[in-house]
Amino acid sequence: MLLHRDCIFYKYNGAPDWGDIKNKQEDSFCFFNFEPYEDGILNVSFEWIDPIKIRDKIIASERKKIRFFVFEESRVICIFGGSESHIAYTISKLSAFFPMSFEKVEIFEAYKKQFLNAPSYKGFTLTSIDISKQQSGFDDSTYTNIKVTDIESGKLMKYMSSSETLSLVILFEDKKIYFSLDLYSVAAFFETDEADSIYEVCKRIVVDVV
Template identity: 30%
Template sequence: MLAWMEDCILFEYDATDFENVVGELTPSRFEDLSCTKLSTNVFKIEYSWIDPIRMRDKIISRDQKSVTMWIFCSEKIVSCFGNSESAISYAINSLSEKSSIVFKRINTYEYWSRVFNHSNGWFADLISVHVKKSPSAFDEREILNISIKDISEDKLREFFVQDLVTNLTFTYQKTIFHLDLASVISFSDTVKEQEIFQVVNKIAGEFRNYHD
């Protein structure tokens, strides 16, 4: 099971034998690290740790945190799932320090934007955009969710030019997922793990093909 499917961030890495490198790591007494092979070129890391909560330099409680990573060896891409960006950053930094593997965060939003602007097509269909607006007496909302079906392509591009878009919503084989400006990919808690895997696997493959 995924640690939590709220946030997913992609990273590139530079290791040539990632699985063996990680498999040889010895976690500390406050950590747990396990590797599972999912297929010939994909394996999963489950990493958890105890995060002490301090008050005035005194530990008042301990909070267990965890992340799940899918390692796409052919693409040299890691998809990291966690319940917050800070947890994901901690896990990636900790793994880097232990293994000397260098990770580089992928700007998935910028990658999609380049594909969109060059009209090369993407594997998923854009179905709506969240757009910033100025609240009024008639509508106090600061963010509007606008269906692509309700606007022209010129209007959509205008939103991007004016930096009004905050979030994109896509569908792929009936699976809905979101991508925000910080390149965080998210899914609802009703989406099955296999469906999430198909989406992330597709993004990793297309990103690598686009940049090779």
């Protein structure tokens, strides 16, 4: 079960023994669990206790949990998190447990290049794009969404080459699932999307751009 619907992809260096991860727990306040998902792909959860402080005094504690997939052959992890700080903390713990280094995969730029000439690519279809716009006193929104079907012929390349493109909305035809991909390479899914369908999208992304 996925707790969050936003994910980021990281390429890792090193050869961690994922089966040994339980033996590397620092204490009872921080621990990993994993299980095979498919051949060569692991489903991992990470939990920790986050103290809540006021004036340097701990007044309460909150349990945090995050999940990620490990694609061992490609040496990629896909982390689902509720905030960048939670994801960064998970990465730091993995780096502490194993001799590993991580590099974020810029999937946004990769797919912008794929969609430069055509809105469809190997079962992924670009349905709309978010473009930044000048704010006015009557409209405080920062972007406008444009459907690909409303874009005049020949202008798609102009939009896809522009730095004003903030995000892409993509349909995965096989599972009929939409997701958005922003300029920070965060892939976001809807709360109603099934976990298995989200996993299939992530697996396709790994194949496409890694």
